[in-house]
Amino acid sequence: MRIEFTKGHGTHNDFVLVADPKDELDLDGDAVRRLTDRRGGIGADGVIRLTSTASIAGAGEAIGDEILAEDPSAIWFMDYRNADGSVAEMCGNGVRVFAAFAERLGYVSFGPDGGRGPHASDGGFALGTRAGVKRVRKEPNGWYAVDMGPWFLPGGDDARDAGYDAGVLVRGWTTPRPGLSVDLGNPHTVVALPSLDELEHLDLTAAPEVAPAPPHGTNVELVVPLGDERAPSGEPAGRVRMRVHERGVGETQSCGTGACAAALAVRTWQGTSAPDTWFVEIPGGEVRVRALRDGHVELAGPAELVFTGALDV
């Protein structure tokens, strides 16, 4: 099968993007592993197939119908797979890169206000994902801001009060440390560390062990809160630095849903006085996370399309 692709990244979380508007390609787990192979293929943390939401519905996936019922303008769907071939519900950096890809293909144009493409009437480019409809607008600095939708703590009020609901063991540690589960449509477990030195020297070459084991696995974020500051808008903001071990990939340079989970966990630990806006430093750059009043969370950051090509898989 001949694949035409675009390589892109969001804060160096990198993806192979494939346009498949008529849903003609069979990008199964084997094909994805060949594409993402950093020696034998293109190399990437994941594969993003742009296809039509109607075709997902037509293929029998209930989420396709649910998306079109929620927003009929969400005609494009982000079909996301991790580098190991597994399907993931959501990818925050991927949504931004998907928006840049759709823009390049001419499927959406962000007007001078950055917010309204031809397919969205109520605030941004609407696209379908396995975690529902996401809306993207473009900021004056070229960053893409995504309404990531609702988030929640799977451990509920008990986890909120205790600050944790899991034990996490990173390679090299002798005892587990407390972690807080955060759901962004995909699963995350966030662990606070006391120092940047410890964060820098963590061994993330193996997946951290999480107990109780989440039913569908989890992404694990290790974070160090760095204190408060003012955002350029003047509003109070917090700052955290993070490293991440992604389910289905390994350590990556960035994870958008992970950055949201990290900011929301630290905000939960800080209590009612915590700011809503957070800057999250990851090895691949920096993103902005904002807890919105309606229980949604917004992720903003860059998206780059780097090169195009074709190969047989």
Ligand SMILES: N[C@@H](CCC[C@H](N)C(=O)O)C(=O)O
């Ligand atoms: N890097 C992504 C998350 C990709 C999916 C994740 N590995 C999972 O399996 O849940 C992001 O930017 O959010």
